[in-house]
Amino acid sequence: xxxxxxxxxxxxxxxxxxxxxxxxxxxxxxxxxxxxxxxxxxxxxxxxxxxxxxxxxxxxxxxxxxxxxxxxxxxxxxxxxxxxxxxxxxxxxxxxxxxxxxxxxxxxxxxxxxxxxxxxxxxxxxxxxxxxxxxxxxxxxxxxxxxxxxxxxxxxxxxxxxxxxxxxxxxxxxxxxxxxxxxxxxxxxxxxxxxxxxxxxxxxxxxxxxxxxxxxxxxxxxxxxxxxxxxxxxxxxxxxxxxxxxxxxxxxxxxxxxxxxxxxxxxxxxxxxxxxxxxxxxxxxxxxxxxxxxxxxxxxxxxxxxxxx
Amino acid sequence: xxxxxxxxxxxxxxxxxxxxxxxxxxxxxxxxxxxxxxxxxxxxxxxxxxxxxxxxxxxxxxxxxxxxxxxxxxxxxxxxxxxxxxxxxxxxxxxxxxxxxxxxxxxxxxxxxxxxxxxxxxxxxxxxxxxxxxxxxxxxxxxxxxxxxxxxxxxxxxxxxxxxxxxxxxxxxxxxxxxxxxxxxxxxxxxxxxxxxxxxxxxxxxxxxxxxxxxxxxxxxxxxxxxxxxxxxxxxxxxxxxxxxxxxxxx
Numbered sequence: 001x002x003x004x005x006x007x008x009x010x011x012x013x014x015x016x017x018x019x020x021x022x023x024x025x026x027x028x029x030x031x032x033x034x035x036x037x038x039x040x041x042x043x044x045x046x047x048x049x050x051x052x053x054x055x056x057x058x059x060x061x062x063x064x065x066x067x068x069x070x071x072x073x074x075x076x077x078x079x080x081x082x083x084x085x086x087x088x089x090x091x092x093x094x095x096x097x098x099x100x101x102x103x104x105x106x107x108x109x110x111x112x113x114x115x116x117x118x119x120x121x122x123x124x125x126x127x128x129x130x131x132x133x134x135x136x137x138x139x140x141x142x143x144x145x146x147x148x149x150x151x152x153x154x155x156x157x158x159x160x161x162x163x164x165x166x167x168x169x170x171x172x173x174x175x176x177x178x179x180x181x182x183x184x185x186x187x188x189x190x191x192x193x194x195x196x197x198x199x200x201x202x203x204x205x206x207x208x209x210x211x212x213x214x215x216x217x218x219x220x221x222x223x224x225x226x227x228x229x230x231x232x233x234x235x236x237x238x239x240x241x242x243x244x245x246x247x248x249x250x251x252x253x254x255x256x257x258x259x260x261x262x263x264x265x266x267x268x269x270x271x272x273x274x275x276x277x278x279x280x281x282x283x284x285x286x287x288x289x290x291x292x293x294x295x296x297x298x299x300x301x302x303x304x305x306x307x308x309x
Numbered sequence: 310x311x312x313x314x315x316x317x318x319x320x321x322x323x324x325x326x327x328x329x330x331x332x333x334x335x336x337x338x339x340x341x342x343x344x345x346x347x348x349x350x351x352x353x354x355x356x357x358x359x360x361x362x363x364x365x366x367x368x369x370x371x372x373x374x375x376x377x378x379x380x381x382x383x384x385x386x387x388x389x390x391x392x393x394x395x396x397x398x399x400x401x402x403x404x405x406x407x408x409x410x411x412x413x414x415x416x417x418x419x420x421x422x423x424x425x426x427x428x429x430x431x432x433x434x435x436x437x438x439x440x441x442x443x444x445x446x447x448x449x450x451x452x453x454x455x456x457x458x459x460x461x462x463x464x465x466x467x468x469x470x471x472x473x474x475x476x477x478x479x480x481x482x483x484x485x486x487x488x489x490x491x492x493x494x495x496x497x498x499x500x501x502x503x504x505x506x507x508x509x510x511x512x513x514x515x516x517x518x519x520x521x522x523x524x525x526x527x528x529x530x531x532x533x534x535x536x537x538x539x540x541x542x543x544x545x546x547x548x549x550x551x552x553x554x555x556x557x558x559x560x
Contacts, residue, residue, distance in 0.1 A: 170432075171428075171432070172407075172410075172411060172414055172428075172431070172432070172435070175400070175404055175407055175408050175411070176408065176411050178397065178399070178400055178404075179397050179400065179408045182397045182398065182399060182400070183395060183397070185359065185379075186391070186395045186397070187397075187408070188378070188379040188380050189357055189358075189359065189379045189380075189383065189388075189389060190383065190388075190408055190409050190411065190412075190471060190472070190474075190475060191380050191383035191384060191388075191409065191411050191412030191475045192380060192408065192411045192412075193378075193380045194380070
């Protein structure tokens with residue numbers, strides 16, 4: 001039972017990070033029906049930029065409090081990723097707005113490769129480790145252990161998601177986004193500048209990705225130029241699981257995927273008699289993706305594709 | 310208010326509009342009629358920036374708007390509704406109208422997130438204006454319903470309210486009474502009069518010749534992409550070319 005609760009907690013922490021990244025996929029898909037496969041790399045850039053700032057600050061002023069250094073890292077990483085998201089849309093997707101749907105998919109993969117290699121050139125091929133500036137408190141919960149970091153990740157994720165839901169449902173920009181998602185043409189004829197709305201969508205999604213990138217590197221204690229690939233694929237799976245284009249679905253899919261992965265990793269050894277170990281954890285995300293695509297392609301909360309037309 | 314000057318629109322080799330010219334004066338109710346496929350909706354789409362024109366010029370309050378972006382044309386005071394209703398079906402009726410306010414408001418991402426006093430005031434004003442417009446078109450109290458769940462006639466009214474939210478000087482209605490029964494048509498006709506009295510110029514595409522004749526100050530008749538007649542309704546009604554277009558030359 002202990003391991004069950006422990007893995008459930010670990011899964012929820014991981015899942016809330018997946019959810020943040022999945023939101024970026026789902027928002028862009030909702031408006032453009034485009035899978036922004038470079039989104040995982042934006043997450044990676046967020047982690048790398050934050051770590052670079054943290055490293056530089058600690059090098060110059062080792063006496064600064066850890067939380068302040070971390071905050072400085074986040075405050076640089078978030079706008080950096082917002083700018084990056086804006087540029088990606090302008091350069092790689094907007095010129096192809098009227099092209100066949102395969103074309104922007106190819107440029108998305110191109111942007112991924114460029115960003116990975118740029119990160120490798122700037123920060124090197126090796127792992128960049130997260131300095132020990134985080135609180136290291138641990139608490140008992142129903143026989144399992146929860147760290148301060150885990151609590152902080154979940155709390156910050158929830159806060160961010162509530163912010164996003166408020167933005168989408170109760171503001172001028174959010175209304176314009178929903179209108180554009182339902183019909184770009186009609187939104188434009190009602191006076192909405194659709195290009196601005198699309199840019200804003202990329203910018204907001206990238207801000208969430210930056211936060212998720214810092215969280216993931218803090219959680220695993222390291223960052224790497226290739227980390228965005230797997231994280232991006234898993235978050236994409238989460239978005240598909242929840243029903244791509246649906247914001248609540250992305251959150252649900254992310255949390256569910258995190259829990260499935262953690263429980264799978266926790267029990268796979270027992271289930272296979274020790275033949276497969278917890279290093280097979282990544283398999284679960286993609287098993288889920290395949291099962292969803294086979295049995296419920298529209299996802300848990302997704303609409304039927306035909307009703308969007 | 311609006312002048313269309315020798316506009317042609319071709320799709321490949323097919324000429325949907327040939328050399329069409331017309332002008333709508335401020336305060337008028339101007340009707341655009343013609344048989345199916347005459348090019349009425351194509352002309353609408355050219356005016357509102359959905360299609361680029363192949364030749365010719367369109368001026369809105371003196372500004373050349375052929376090939377301008379649709380949201381720019383809305384900004385100049387030209388709003389429209391659609392022949393086949395195109396509401397944001399998954400949003401509430403009130404939200405549909407609030408989207409129409411977009412161009413009249415300013416709050417950006419930062420303002421919306423930080424909830425400054427200016428953005429909160431703006432949001433409240435947007436909501437109040439949307440409520441007023443709903444009441445104006447006869448939909449008071451129906452703001453919370455999803456647009457897609459409203460009755461057919463109410464959806465037509467909601468489209469008008471959404472268009473009005475952009476604060477147009479010129480409102481173009483594409484077959485606004487299609488599919489309505491006579492009493493609904495009468496109510497809509499009253500609504501159009503009310504709109505005109507509030508200072509809005511109306512451009513009306515309509516099949517229902519009776520409604521057009523009773524309501525419009527002037528009408529233009531399109532047939533096969535050409536304007537075959539223009540003038541006061543009574544005169545146009547007696548025009549042999551119009552009678553031929555409608556009755557297939559047997560009259």
